[in-house]
Amino acid sequence: MVDSMLGRLARWLRALGYDTVYLRHARDVELLRIARQEGRVLLTRDTRLARTARAQGLLIQTEGLDAQLREVVAALGPSGGELLSRCLDCNTPLEARAREEVVGLVPAYTLETQSEFYGCPGCGKVFWPGSHADRILARLRPLVEDPPR
Numbered sequence: 001m002v003d004s005m006l007g008r009l010a011r012w013l014r015a016l017g018y019d020t021v022y023l024r025h026a027r028d029v030e031l032l033r034i035a036r037q038e039g040r041v042l043l044t045r046d047t048r049l050a051r052t053a054r055a056q057g058l059l060i061q062t063e064g065l066d067a068q069l070r071e072v073v074a075a076l077g078p079s080g081g082e083l084l085s086r087c088l089d090c091n092t093p094l095e096a097r098a099r100e101e102v103v104g105l106v107p108a109y110t111l112e113t114q115s116e117f118y119g120c121p122g123c124g125k126v127f128w129p130g131s132h133a134d135r136i137l138a139r140l141r142p143l144v145e146d147p148p149r
């Protein structure tokens with residue numbers, strides 16, 4: 001679970017395969033409650049909040065996305081999930097979709113040129129391998145192939 005300051009990091013952690021809850025407007029007490037109830041680690045840049053969360057808090061000390069991703073992987077270990085297996089927007093595990101199922105949901109050109117599609121049962125978004133996914137994977141692969149400790 002990430003606090004409201006770490007929304008961008010949340011998307012990238014999902015891309016790495018971590019089950020990541022991000023509630024933009026949640027107050028600290030709410031974050032702490034959900035983290036406890038669901039057995040989640042609370043990632044925060046707020047020293048006081050990390051201290052309150054005690055063993056369940058992880059204080060993010062670095063600046064910049066790549067450094068923060070390394071910090072999280074080093075602290076929590078590999079996600080155990082596949083890269084790009086969760087919806088970046090809502091965290092739901094993605095499911096494979098047949099081309100017929102995504103007609104009208106993706107641009108016509110994409111429908112013609114792509115053969116693999118993934119849908120999110122949570123928010124309905126459709127994803128497909130492409131240059132955007134390639135850029136994400138290129139950034140994340142080093143973290144998986146040679147995980148920081």
Ligand SMILES: [Zn+2]
Pocket residue numbers: 087088089090091092120121122123124125
């Ligand atoms: Zn979704």
